[in-house]
Amino acid sequence: MDASQIFPVPCLTDNFAWVFENARKEAFVVDPGESAPLEEHLAQRGAKLTHILITHYHFDHVGGAAELSEKTGARIWAPREAVQPLHKTLEGGKTEDVGSLSMQVIDTPGHAMHHVSLYFPALEALFCGDVLFALGCGKLFDGSAEEMWRSLTRLRALPPETKVCCGHDYTAGNLRFVRSLKGFSEAGERVVKALEQARAHTPDNQAAGLPTRLKDEICANPFLLASDETFLRANDISHPAGAKAFQELRKRKDLF
Ligand SMILES: [Zn+2]
Numbered sequence: 001m002d003a004s005q006i007f008p009v010p011c012l013t014d015n016f017a018w019v020f021e022n023a024r025k026e027a028f029v030v031d032p033g034e035s036a037p038l039e040e041h042l043a044q045r046g047a048k049l050t051h052i053l054i055t056h057y058h059f060d061h062v063g064g065a066a067e068l069s070e071k072t073g074a075r076i077w078a079p080r081e082a083v084q085p086l087h088k089t090l091e092g093g094k095t096e097d098v099g100s101l102s103m104q105v106i107d108t109p110g111h112a113m114h115h116v117s118l119y120f121p122a123l124e125a126l127f128c129g130d131v132l133f134a135l136g137c138g139k140l141f142d143g144s145a146e147e148m149w150r151s152l153t154r155l156r157a158l159p160p161e162t163k164v165c166c167g168h169d170y171t172a173g174n175l176r177f178v179r180s181l182k183g184f185s186e187a188g189e190r191v192v193k194a195l196e197q198a199r200a201h202t203p204d205n206q207a208a209g210l211p212t213r214l215k216d217e218i219c220a221n222p223f224l225l226a227s228d229e230t231f232l233r234a235n236d237i238s239h240p241a242g243a244k245a246f247q248e249l250r251k252r253k254d255l256f
Helices: 036-045 065-072 145-156 171-179 186-200 214-220 229-234 243-255
Strands: 006-011 015-021 026-030 048-053 075-078 095-098 101-107 116-120 125-127 163-165
Touching: 006 036, 006 163, 015 036, 026 036, 036 048, 036 065, 048 065, 065 075, 101 145, 116 145, 145 214, 145 243, 163 214, 171 186, 186 214
Parallel strands: 026 048, 048 075, 125 163
Antiparallel strands: 006 015, 015 026, 095 101, 101 116, 116 125
């Protein structure tokens, strides 16, 4: 492993781009919603951007890609039709070398039709765009509940220590929704409390408490608990565990 730190860089209103570097000060960015904050970050670090990685085509994830690429010469890798210019198309199920780092591309549709999540085993880090958030998940814009549930279960199968580097700071709202639900395990309650404390004295959009760990999401993220019969019963959800229960939870959050 030659990358030591992963930095969230706030973009636009409530987006995070994520930047990491290798020992040679080559930098990689995921989902630059705008160019300026990333240029500033790179200048501060004295790092040279080589790759711009994109999870999906929504403007707040690609808005800064072309400008950053033009200014730095970095190559843009993205799912098909996500952005212009596009130097390499990312496809689910493939493994790519990003500099000296191996990256697994995971197909995660549901929020957007062509949405990939990017997993780096050497960093123990997952960049999941708008699929999985701290205690939340993305809205179903271009996909079905079945697709999103399948995507979430794919991410849930990654190693428990995985850092979940999500695309937005929706944590405050997600915490409120979580507090309206019952039936969390003791471990889940501890995760929720820790995240509340991490954010208690920090303004939103400062990435307090992020990235979360996958093992914490597995016990405290209500959407990942859609397969947990005890949790469903505690919240009067009679839909079958899995995609149907997930759909009901997503609907409740949309109306919350
Ligand atoms: Zn999106």
